[in-house]
Amino acid sequence: MRDMYWHHSVSACLSRGGQIMLKCSHILCKVDNIHACVAQLEQAGFCVQWGGDPARAHNALVWFEEGPFLEFFELPRWFRWLSYPFGWRFGSSAGQRLRGWSQAGAGWCDVALEPEQYQPEAPLSLVQVSQHLQQQALAGSRVVKGRRKSVQGETVHYRFMMPRGEHLPFIVSHYHPLQRPVCIQHPNGARAVARVDFHLPVSSHRHLQRLLPSDRWLNSQQGERRCVSSVVLQGWQASPHTSGFIQSLFKSSQEA
Numbered sequence: 001m002r003d004m005y006w007h008h009s010v011s012a013c014l015s016r017g018g019q020i021m022l023k024c025s026h027i028l029c030k031v032d033n034i035h036a037c038v039a040q041l042e043q044a045g046f047c048v049q050w051g052g053d054p055a056r057a058h059n060a061l062v063w064f065e066e067g068p069f070l071e072f073f074e075l076p077r078w079f080r081w082l083s084y085p086f087g088w089r090f091g092s093s094a095g096q097r098l099r100g101w102s103q104a105g106a107g108w109c110d111v112a113l114e115p116e117q118y119q120p121e122a123p124l125s126l127v128q129v130s131q132h133l134q135q136q137a138l139a140g141s142r143v144v145k146g147r148r149k150s151v152q153g154e155t156v157h158y159r160f161m162m163p164r165g166e167h168l169p170f171i172v173s174h175y176h177p178l179q180r181p182v183c184i185q186h187p188n189g190a191r192a193v194a195r196v197d198f199h200l201p202v203s204s205h206r207h208l209q210r211l212l213p214s215d216r217w218l219n220s221q222q223g224e225r226r227c228v229s230s231v232v233l234q235g236w237q238a239s240p241h242t243s244g245f246i247q248s249l250f251k252s253s254q255e256a
Contacts, residue, residue: 022129024217025114025172026061026069027196027231029249030104034058034074037245041072044242045188049181052149064192065184068217070231075102093140093162100166108228108249111169111198112160113212123176124159133163136210140164150179167204167226168211169218190236194253197230199223 031037038060041048051059051073059073079102087095101109115129126143133139141162148156159173198220200208205222212218232251 021116022113022171022212022215023116024068024169024193024196024215025112026071027108027193027228028101028110028112029070029072030101030106030109031072031074032106034060034072037072037074040243040246044246045239046186046190047184049179050151052151054151061179062186063180063184064190065180065182066192068193068196069180070193073101077102089142090144091141091162093164093166094142094144096166097141097162097170106245108231111196111218111228112172113169114172114174118174118178123178124157124173126159126161126171126173129171130161133161133211136207138163138168138207138211163207163211165204165207167200168208169198186236188237188239188242191234193217193231194234195219195230195232196228197221197232198228200226 034057035054038048038050038054041060041062046062049061049063051057051061051071058075059071062070062072080099083095083099083102086098087093097110115126119125130139130143143159143161146158146160150156154177156179157176160170162168162170194217196218198218200220200223202222204226205220208220212220230251231249232253232255234253236250236252238247238250238252
């Protein structure tokens with residue numbers, strides 16, 4: 001009886017009127033050198049959280065007190081060869097996504113969605129999301145179990161999956177344990193992501209509208225190719241010390 005009640009509660013919170021409730025989780029930026037990128041971010045006035053031990057980490061995060069966060073990562077092009085065994089194990093959609101990340105140039109390269117509500121009873125569950133993708137004929141990869149060591153040495157767990165095709169955002173669980181700092185003050189004034197301009201081909205745009213009818217952050221538009229054209233930050237002000245690369249990634253809410 002307890003298990004039945006738990007399953008019903010989680011299902012009710014993840015769906016509303018038959019629609020799985022998702023939101024923009026974070027935006028991914030590929031970089032050539034993660035250590036150089038972190039130095040540029042800090043020089044530009046961002047507080048940066050390494051994804052693990054800085055000596056070995058290949059990613060770093062920029063958090064805000066609410067809304068989507070930013071992930072910067074380094075991935076060698078030879079990782080495309082790992083996309084084949086990765087695809088065999090988790091499905092072709094997973095292999096295509098890893099191959100796309102490895103071949104992407106420096107800059108914004110992907111968007112992630114996550115369940116709208118955090119469920120402390122099942123923070124890693126993507127079961128309902130997976131079922132919804134099957135119902136919408138958008139089922140792609142199997143759920144991938146991920147984990148990493150935080151800077152403090154704590155094991156951080158997460159799950160992710162890719163919808164069918166290569167254009168739609170991928171879907172992640174919440175981190176367990178949660179990683180968002182309670183209080184964040186970036187010296188450059190950035191308070192939150194105000195908008196993400198995301199372009200994708202017509203057919204994929206229609207699929208995204210079914211998957212994510214509305215979102216206060218993700219501004220999806222039809223385009224000839226899939227890309228994140230801009231990330232608008234509330235309160236952000238570029239300083240004279242901001243590198244050209246970092247400045248090219250953002251717009252302030254006053255400019256948008």
